[in-house]
Amino acid sequence: MSGRLRLSLQYKLFLAFVLIIIVPISVVTYVTTKRVSRQFQDHNRDLIRSIMEQMVRAYQRYGTSAVAKMEKASHSREIQEISARLSLTDSLGTTSIFEALTPEQITESAKQVGGPLDLDVFTILTGDGTIISSSHYPERFGYKNAKLLSIAARQEGVPFLIQEETANDTILTVQAIQRIALDSATKSLIIAGGYRLLRQDFLELILSYGKASLLFYDIPKKAITRLPPGRDGNPTPFAQSPDLLKLARQISEWPNNPLQPDSGAAARPELQAEISLGNSTYMFTGIPLIGVDGAGLGVLLIGLSQADLYRLLRKMTMSSTIAAAIGILSALLLSILFALRVTRPVKELSRAVRSVALGNLDQTIGVTSHDEIGMLGAAFNKMALDLKDNREKLIQIERVAAWREMARRLAHELKNPLFPIQVSVETMIKAEQRTSTEFSTIFAEGTQTILEEVESLKSIIKEFSEFARMPKPVFGPTSVNQVVKQTLLLFNPQLRTIRLIMDLDDHLPLIMADKDQLGRLIKNLVSNALEAMGEQGSLTVKTHLGSPKVPVGAGGTSSLASEGAAERASGRGIEELPALARETWVTLQIGDTGEGLSEEAKQRLFTPYYTTKPKGTGLGLAIVQSIVADHNGKISVDSAVGQGTTFEIELPISQPSLAGTETV
Known part of the structure; x- marks a missing residue:
């Protein structure tokens, strides 16, 4: 919260009513008093x-x-x-x-x-x-x-x-x-x-x-x-x-x-x-x-x-004081009435706006009047509905585009192993037709090549299949630290030559998350980190409560947030959240000491099918980003060439999509 004094709308209305009532009374009293005094003085002079x-x-x-x-x-x-x-x-x-x-x-x-x-x-x-x-x-x-x-x-x-x-x-x-x-x-x-x-x-x-x-x-x-x-x-x-x-x-x-x-x-x-x-x-x-x-x-x-003059002035002052007191009481009553009629719906609307900003596009408010407040509520409901429709349309458009890209990518990936298979089969056919004495050798080599390429095809198909079949998350109370520890056990063989640094906050609360998808997210990031370092380096895994002190996106940081958390993805949005709101997030950091990423690579890092490795489909980080978006969180990367890479994931403790609808 900033150092500026923040007044509620109800208090501002009260002050406005007080000024509207007190200022005219004071001006009239002052002018009347001066005029009466002047008239008395003129009368006395005469x-x-x-x-x-x-x-x-x-x-x-x-x-x-x-x-x-x-x-x-x-x-x-x-x-x-x-x-x-x-x-x-x-x-x-x-x-x-x-x-x-x-x-x-x-x-x-x-x-x-x-x-x-x-x-x-x-x-x-x-x-x-x-x-x-x-x-x-x-x-x-x-x-x-x-x-x-x-x-x-x-x-x-x-x-x-x-x-x-x-x-x-x-x-x-x-x-x-x-x-x-x-x-x-x-x-x-x-x-x-x-x-x-x-x-x-x-x-x-x-x-x-x-x-x-x-x-x-x-x-x-x-x-x-x-x-x-x-x-x-x-x-x-x-x-x-x-x-x-x-x-x-x-x-x-x-x-x-x-x-x-x-x-x-x-x-x-x-x-x-x-x-x-x-x-x-x-x-x-x-x-x-x-x-x-x-x-x-x-x-x-x-x-x-x-x-007589001072007696009259005292009566005028007393009357003005009584009028001012009545005015202040009236202002208080009016501010309370306006609070019931205006500020309370505005507060409900503000809460609903924050809920929509967190990604809950099903949030609506009940419209009970036909005045400006009711029009504002109706406009908000229409906006939320339009946002929901637009998001669904965008998702549909992106889905079509993604399937087209997937088909193009799949065709490209399948073409590469099919060519060696075709060559091997043709070679074996020619050898068999010539009744070559080397047929057995050629057959063995050809079948080995075919089997290897078939395995490659199976791997490609599996990876595409997993990306295409990303299920909706099933939220439940989840311990981030426990998921981290269980996932790292899968990498024990690779971690024998890698230094592992774990700094897990023991006071983390349970969050509403899909345990399996969270494990898959950690698995993909750890796998990328190990591949970037090779056989030596340091892997750092940290967890803590609250958003980072430095807004994401500063310096050499690239960030991407869920659609429902667009405002939170900006540093300004984080800065404007009160301290209590910042304590409703859990942060996970996974860093390596590999070669790091260039600025161009960071900008395209979460683009599907983009990869910096000689082999791979480029879907690993796309899957990670999808999981983060489904959890209404955000992910950012801090990296520079020669300085390693650190991924930072922020997940809300509670999910707004699980909250009920508010009405005004």
Whole structure:
């Protein structure tokens, strides 16, 4: 058996069915998974873009509202009263403010103005930036706010984003600022107010889009907190994620302020990342919060849960796995059914083909269907029948040709001894007519010649008769070694001057053979070997189990096999047989140390009536070949001039012609 992996047809069918089922399922699952993932990503991208656009609009709405309310606050009674009192003072220093305003105006005026306007922060300042009143940080009275003073100088009436200090924390606010001129040209009042950016209604707007997670990255603190804040208003702690921090830093480096109208930076889908937080996965992006001075204040991170996507993908994977398992079971069932329907008849057909190849042309298979398998079986039966008919026709043709050749050869062989007989008789007649005194001598010589030629005629007739009357073999259990030993006993006188080398395998099994014909085969080969060597040399007789390791026909070997074993006669046929099949043969080798044979002689060696000896009919090896063919064996010769000759006969242990007919 070769080193290649040989798969049975049933196993190949199983693999084919598995591939037919699994490959489409895998391809469909892969394509569907990719398409669903892409659709989810597109949906999330659109959703994030919508959220960010809503954030920009909400910021702008807060800013517009803050500008309008600052305009409204500037006309409020409280602001008008404070303006009137401060316009009467010589300066707007802290002492002058205390002298001009009542304590209630200092502590409560900002709340009284900002409260009704629903402002989260409201600050009243003097023209030099001194805080008069603060609704969100009353304790800041008297402090100067240089940042608001700077903004009032360049951005009056325009909303801005700024971090505002409170008593407990620093918050992001959207504010507007307005300067109120007092009676004195050198005096003014500044009011600033607005909304907390991350107020509840703003966050609810974003959270209304579904399973969104809101986080805030504080750039100065380089920390992330969860939104909305806790019930106490303080930031909710959040486990810092390196991937999320990296994304937040990338977003904070945007060159434009997306909160400003027409900035062209309201959506940056390329700055998105799929990040795992705990047991959940989110698609995160964000929007930078840039202050009025251009410095980054923070990043609002928006994460959309991927739970629905992964849940759907798990269901798809599970469905595909179940479908694949069902497919494999179906493939197994189909392969079994096909094995019963296809592979089993094919195996039976294969066995029948091997039987025919071994020479059993009576082998047929039963046809039980009318499909391709049935057609194949019918074609095989027709082929076997045609082979049998053709062999019988060939045998008949060869028989006629053989009888013609035999008649021609017999006429030639009989002509040779008849001529001396005729001459002897004519000589004796002439001597008797002349009443010669030498008649007695001539008569004695003539009768001696006649008797010798008659013996020659009898020998020729006997040899032809034996070849013509070759009976069919009667098979029975036969010991090859025993037949060899019994046959060699007949040659004891000739073997006295010949060295006999016997190497018989003691473990040979009995074979099915005709004992008498096998003995005749050995007798003819040994007789030829002794004649080739003369009175000295070595005769070698060997037996062993199995075919020879080197295929017959290689090198200087000539071979001839039975008609039913044509494939086995080739070296390729032997090589392809499994080891077990090669052990079903018994090999017999008979060799001599004679002069050997030329290439031409080897090619014609088994031709009837061909002989290399001065005398003989050339039927000895033809009889040997006939016996080998009747035993479904094969014979080969290995010889070269000056190197002796070795005949090798291979006989099957069992005879296929004795086996029963198989059906499918």
